[in-house]
Amino acid sequence: MHLAPTDEQQVVPAAARKFLAAEITRERRLAWDKTAEGHDPTFWKAVADLGWLGYAIPEAYGGQGASLVDLGLLVEECGRAVAPFGIFASLCGSLALQTLGSPAQKRAWLPAIASGEKLVTLAVDEREAAREPAAFRTVLARRGRQLRLDGEKTCVLQGVTADAFLVAARDGRGTSVVLVPRDAKGVTVEAVRTLAKDRQSRVRFRNVLLPPTALAGTPRTMWPRLEKLRHTLAALLCCDLVGGSDAVLDMTVAYVCEREQFNVKLATFQAVQQMIAVMAIELEGARHATRQALWRLAERRPAAREVAIAKAWTARTYRDVTITAHQLHGGAGYVVEHVLHRHTLRAKQAELLFGSTEEWMDELAGGLKLAAGR
Amino acid sequence: MRYEYTPEQMAWRDEVRAFCRRHVSDALRAELRQAGNEGDGPLAKAFHRSLFEKGWWGVAWPKQFGGMGKAAVEQYIFVEAMQMAGAPAMNLSVTSVAPTILREGTEEQKAKWLPPILNGTYDFAVAYSEPNAGTDLAALSTHAELEGDEWVVNGQKIWNTGAHMATHNWVAVRTETDKPKHQGVSMMIVPMDAPGIEVQAIWTMSNIRTNAVFFDNVRIPRDNLIGARGMGFYYAMMALDFERITIGSVGMLARLFEDLKAFVRRTRRDGKRLGSIPWVRRAMADLEMRIEIGRHLGLLNAWLIDQGQVPTKEGSMSKVYVTELNTHFASVGMEILGLAGQLAPEDPAAPLHGRLQWMYTVAPLQRFGGGTNEIQRMIIAQRGLGLPRK
Numbered sequence: 001m002h003l004a005p006t007d008e009q010q011v012v013p014a015a016a017r018k019f020l021a022a023e024i025t026r027e028r029r030l031a032w033d034k035t036a037e038g039h040d041p042t043f044w045k046a047v048a049d050l051g052w053l054g055y056a057i058p059e060a061y062g063g064q065g066a067s068l069v070d071l072g073l074l075v076e077e078c079g080r081a082v083a084p085f086g087i088f089a090s091l092c093g094s095l096a097l098q099t100l101g102s103p104a105q106k107r108a109w110l111p112a113i114a115s116g117e118k119l120v121t122l123a124v125d126e127r128e129a130a131r132e133p134a135a136f137r138t139v140l141a142r143r144g145r146q147l148r149l150d151g152e153k154t155c156v157l158q159g160v161t162a163d164a165f166l167v168a169a170r171d172g173r174g175t176s177v178v179l180v181p182r183d184a185k186g187v188t189v190e191a192v193r194t195l196a197k198d199r200q201s202r203v204r205f206r207n208v209l210l211p212p213t214a215l216a217g218t219p220r221t222m223w224p225r226l227e228k229l230r231h232t233l234a235a236l237l238c239c240d241l242v243g244g245s246d247a248v249l250d251m252t253v254a255y256v257c258e259r260e261q262f263n264v265k266l267a268t269f270q271a272v273q274q275m276i277a278v279m280a281i282e283l284e285g286a287r288h289a290t291r292q293a294l295w296r297l298a299e300r301r302p303a304a305r306e307v308a309i310a311k312a313w314t315a316r317t318y319r320d321v322t323i324t325a326h327q328l329h330g331g332a333g334y335v336v337e338h339v340l341h342r343h344t345l346r347a348k349q350a351e352l353l354f355g356s357t358e359e360w361m362d363e364l365a366g367g368l369k370l371a372a373g374r
Numbered sequence: 375m376r377y378e379y380t381p382e383q384m385a386w387r388d389e390v391r392a393f394c395r396r397h398v399s400d401a402l403r404a405e406l407r408q409a410g411n412e413g414d415g416p417l418a419k420a421f422h423r424s425l426f427e428k429g430w431w432g433v434a435w436p437k438q439f440g441g442m443g444k445a446a447v448e449q450y451i452f453v454e455a456m457q458m459a460g461a462p463a464m465n466l467s468v469t470s471v472a473p474t475i476l477r478e479g480t481e482e483q484k485a486k487w488l489p490p491i492l493n494g495t496y497d498f499a500v501a502y503s504e505p506n507a508g509t510d511l512a513a514l515s516t517h518a519e520l521e522g523d524e525w526v527v528n529g530q531k532i533w534n535t536g537a538h539m540a541t542h543n544w545v546a547v548r549t550e551t552d553k554p555k556h557q558g559v560s561m562m563i564v565p566m567d568a569p570g571i572e573v574q575a576i577w578t579m580s581n582i583r584t585n586a587v588f589f590d591n592v593r594i595p596r597d598n599l600i601g602a603r604g605m606g607f608y609y610a611m612m613a614l615d616f617e618r619i620t621i622g623s624v625g626m627l628a629r630l631f632e633d634l635k636a637f638v639r640r641t642r643r644d645g646k647r648l649g650s651i652p653w654v655r656r657a658m659a660d661l662e663m664r665i666e667i668g669r670h671l672g673l674l675n676a677w678l679i680d681q682g683q684v685p686t687k688e689g690s691m692s693k694v695y696v697t698e699l700n701t702h703f704a705s706v707g708m709e710i711l712g713l714a715g716q717l718a719p720e721d722p723a724a725p726l727h728g729r730l731q732w733m734y735t736v737a738p739l740q741r742f743g744g745g746t747n748e749i750q751r752m753i754i755a756q757r758g759l760g761l762p763r764k
Contacts, residue, residue, distance in 0.1 A: 369649075
């Protein structure tokens with residue numbers, strides 16, 4: 001048992017924290033808000049040069065081969081800085097390709113993802129389907145040796161700048177995954193405006209013809225692997241939320257220690273101290289629930305229960321921490337120049353991603369086998 | 375980073391579980407429910423004897439003082455396994471009084487007091503609080519003056535649970551009136567049969583009897599002052615160490631959750647399986663999640679102790695979280711039991727032997743006892759996060 005990162009494990013996150021704090025200035029963020037991709041090419045190249053985009057990609061594919069746990073510690077830092085969500089989208093896409101892709105697809109795409117030249121992103125959710133494969137309207141059909149894809153995907157992370165999509169589609173009675181280049185004929189990408197102002201997209205596939213090599217993994221059998229992937233990505237997202245909660249607690253402590261009313265620091269009020277302590281307790285639970293889930297996934301242990309607990313508790317914690325932070329910051333934290341609102345919006349949005357809090361509670365209940373008796 | 379016990383820790387957990395399987399019977403658990411807080415019955419006494427024989431009374435305490443010197447995580451494992459089995463709790467003589475004598479007493483004091491504590495001949499109550507010294511314990515005013523070779527004790531204690539059955543009382547007494555309040559308290563052993571002691575019953579909501587105890591010129595031998603004069607307040611705080619790991623354990627919650635799960639699985643209501651009703655499923659998942667978070671906080675506290683840190687913040691987090699979860703668990707659990715949730719423990723039809731309603735009545739005590747949760751949250755804010763006191 002070792003409930004903290006080792007010294008060695010802290011090297012990359014510590015450097016990341018410094019880098020992000022120096023690079024992401026208030027002015028730069030406000031400028032990014034106006035761009036299509038939510039960041040700028042200089043920043044993206046700097047991130048790629050640091051090796052983050054290929055951090056967990058195997059060395060054979062041009063990455064650094066870091067473990068999922070180490071990747072999670074890096075993502076914590078991105079969350080602390082509310083870094084552009086494109087980074088997280090790229091990490092999700094590369095994890096998806098690593099777990100689902102064919103060897104040829106990995107060779108073709110992973111090195112370019114690692115170097116930041118290409119972005120592959122995952123397209124699973126639809127307007128009326130997320131958890132039930134039979135409900136998917138996106139369909140893969142055969143036309144001779146060719147494949148034909150039709151359908152529409154929503155909430156595609158960073159779809160606006162993606163070079164290819166890993167698309168889940170109904171295929172006969174099963175589920176298949178195909179890798180679809182952005183420039184394939186019949187693909188249209190529409191930017192979607194979201195609460196957290198990240199760069200999600202609606203992606204339409206109309207009569208998109210693909211070669212058989214577009215298939216990732218074994219056709220019609222991919223649903224369980226997609227679900228496993230969703231567990232991994234949910235746990236990884238939790239790392240972002242833990243880092244974000246940490247940052248919000250820190251900035252709130254700093255603010256109440258500095259702000260004076262009635263000639264005393266806000267921090268001296270017992271009511272304020274009680275609120276701060278509640279934030280800290282929930283966050284500590286979230287940190288360890290998240291790290292445990294990710295550790296179990298990295299060690300290939302059963303982790304469905306732990307991921308459900310981590311996602312439900314951590315997303316709720318981040319949400320509640322930001323709500324309390326607003327109460328304690330007052331007007332100072334309410335303006336767009338203050339970074340707090342970026343945490344607030346990402347927190348609520350994160351409750352919905354990769355399975356909402358209530359959906360995870362439902363999964364957790366399923367694991368308890370409550371209706372198993374006679 | 376590693377979220378798993380070491381092989382040695384797993385072996386220790388298995389050993390404790392195996393011991394519990396052998397020594398904690400349904401009959402013992404029934405006896406414990408029957409006895410409530412009114413002392414050990416014959417089966418509980420036998421259980422404690424088997425613990426002593428195994429050498430497990432001193433799991434937490436250093437080897438040089440005769441304990442097992444187990445690390446904090448191993449203590450956590452021990453407490454959780456004992457609670458999950460529904461074993462009798464360790465009594466305060468063993469967890470609080472004996473370790474302090476071991477650590478601070480003279481050789482004569484150790485020889486005189488430890489053997490009868492460990493063989494169960496002496497049983498202690500602990501007397502700290504007073505009507506005007508609760509959370510602010512150092513404000514206590516029960517005092518003792520030295521007259522020749524005897525201390526003469528005068529004053530009043532309250533919440534002196536078990537004093538009506540105990541052979542001895544472990545009393546915090548002001549002996550140094552010229553010192554600052556924290557440095558003027560000493561710890562004394564007062565035999566309960568000494569003349570001048572009056573014990574008055576106080577009955578509480580949870581049917582636990584506690585007591586107000588009055589000391590009127592009670593004379594005790596000079597050597598009954600344990601350790602150094604004026605150090606009593608610090609001894610009392612030190613004795614909370616083991617208690618914090620115990621309070622932060624979710625073993626009892628985990629046990630009750632298993633029982634509640636079994637109830638949900640076997641029960642039908644209005645023609646439906648309870649386990650198929652959405653709100654029941656939601657509530658059960660929520661309890662499962664909250665217990666797991668509590669386990670994380672308790673283990674973190676123990677693990678940090680083993681890293682040589684003083685986890686003041688984490689200890690307080692664990693105490694606040696688990697005691698508040700107890701309230702929540704009992705309340706939600708009773709709703710899941712439905713109308714049967716109100717049945718008193720003595721009613722044979724009471725599901726889970728009425729443990730949930732018992733827990734509901736005990737939970738307030740846990741929130742305000744052992745350092746109120748408000749004080750704990752201030753400790754987290756001030757000592758943990760650096761917020762100013764003034």
